[in-house]
Amino acid sequence: MIQSLVIRRPDDWHVHLRDGDMLGDVVNFTARQFARAIIMPNLTPPVTTVDAARAYRSRILEAVDEKLNFKPLMTAYLTDDMDPEEIRRGADEGVFTAAKLYPANATTNSAAGVTDIKNIYPVLMIMAEIGLPLLVHGEVTHSDVDIFDREARFIEDVLALVIKDFPELKIVFEHITTTEAVEFVNSHGANIAATITPHHLEINRNAIFQGGINPHNYCLPIAKREIHRLALRQAATSGSSKFFLGTDTAPHPVAAKESACGCAGIFNAPYALESYAKTFEEEDALDKLEGFASEHGPRFYGLPLNEEKITLERKASKVPEKLTLGETDIIPFHAGTTLNWSLVV
Numbered sequence: 001m002i003q004s005l006v007i008r009r010p011d012d013w014h015v016h017l018r019d020g021d022m023l024g025d026v027v028n029f030t031a032r033q034f035a036r037a038i039i040m041p042n043l044t045p046p047v048t049t050v051d052a053a054r055a056y057r058s059r060i061l062e063a064v065d066e067k068l069n070f071k072p073l074m075t076a077y078l079t080d081d082m083d084p085e086e087i088r089r090g091a092d093e094g095v096f097t098a099a100k101l102y103p104a105n106a107t108t109n110s111a112a113g114v115t116d117i118k119n120i121y122p123v124l125m126i127m128a129e130i131g132l133p134l135l136v137h138g139e140v141t142h143s144d145v146d147i148f149d150r151e152a153r154f155i156e157d158v159l160a161l162v163i164k165d166f167p168e169l170k171i172v173f174e175h176i177t178t179t180e181a182v183e184f185v186n187s188h189g190a191n192i193a194a195t196i197t198p199h200h201l202e203i204n205r206n207a208i209f210q211g212g213i214n215p216h217n218y219c220l221p222i223a224k225r226e227i228h229r230l231a232l233r234q235a236a237t238s239g240s241s242k243f244f245l246g247t248d249t250a251p252h253p254v255a256a257k258e259s260a261c262g263c264a265g266i267f268n269a270p271y272a273l274e275s276y277a278k279t280f281e282e283e284d285a286l287d288k289l290e291g292f293a294s295e296h297g298p299r300f301y302g303l304p305l306n307e308e309k310i311t312l313e314r315k316a317s318k319v320p321e322k323l324t325l326g327e328t329d330i331i332p333f334h335a336g337t338t339l340n341w342s343l344v345v
């Protein structure tokens, strides 16, 4: 039985660090585990300009513990009227590492998102030309589409079209949750990849309703049936370079989760690597963890691999029932359970 695992320091390719007090409360959980992270731009107001991204990056660097040597990689929030030249300039100036497509009203803070993919075709043209990745929250939003079908419908209605019209565009299908998404990514070229979260590898939709409503297991895209979870586990542990780590850690105060209209999002940053290690061990694929966590992502983005190493030890991690951070209580993923692995720091 493997007792410890030494791997290249991982990166997290999908993170919500929030802003203000919450930023200070959560940023070190990510920075302790990961060297770099793709920072989601869904603040209020959203990060739609080079200046806003630069200022947000400064606030992150001010909030994070310097010793952790963490590098935030910034993204632009695409809107219907985004100026393509703003994207080009942000990429040229080394501020934007990617741009994010939120279909309008698909998820938390997406009201300013894109109402029709054609509205951003001029932006996509520039992105394809300069090689800037498009990150997508892949769900359609029409109220007549069942919430469990929204990802699959997005593939048919939007993604297929984008790929046909921009065959060279690099796309990361974020936080995938379905067999359809796995198959779609596998059936396209090297410019199409996907991130997979710890929670979609661990829970299916039953977890949201087990013995009553469990708002802390509610996120978007919503967890699906067991067959989908199994397909995600297979994809993540397959060794395919098309799939890589993106936690989608999305903290909300406990009161905002335990509410008549609770927010979507799971806070998994504190034990993210321990959670992935659990999945990979259960799939007898600990040897594939380094590729997924530390190699496939940077290769896709065209960034250097991290040189430092981290160690995961077979040692119990007791996940607290809740974390009190400043003024705010947040419930972490795996709350109240014990994981078999611990990150050595």
Ligand SMILES: NC(=O)N[C@@H](CC(=O)O)C(=O)O
Residues within 6 Å of the ligand: 016, 042, 107, 108, 109, 137, 218, 219, 220, 221, 248, 250, 251, 264, 265, 266
């Ligand atoms: N994943 C979530 O359920 N929520 C995210 C937004 C997102 O990534 O869709 C958030 O910002 O809270």
Ligand SMILES: [Zn+2]
Residues within 6 Å of the ligand: 107, 137, 174, 175, 220, 221
């Ligand atoms: Zn999303």
Ligand SMILES: [Zn+2]
Residues within 6 Å of the ligand: 014, 015, 016, 040, 248, 250
């Ligand atoms: Zn997200």
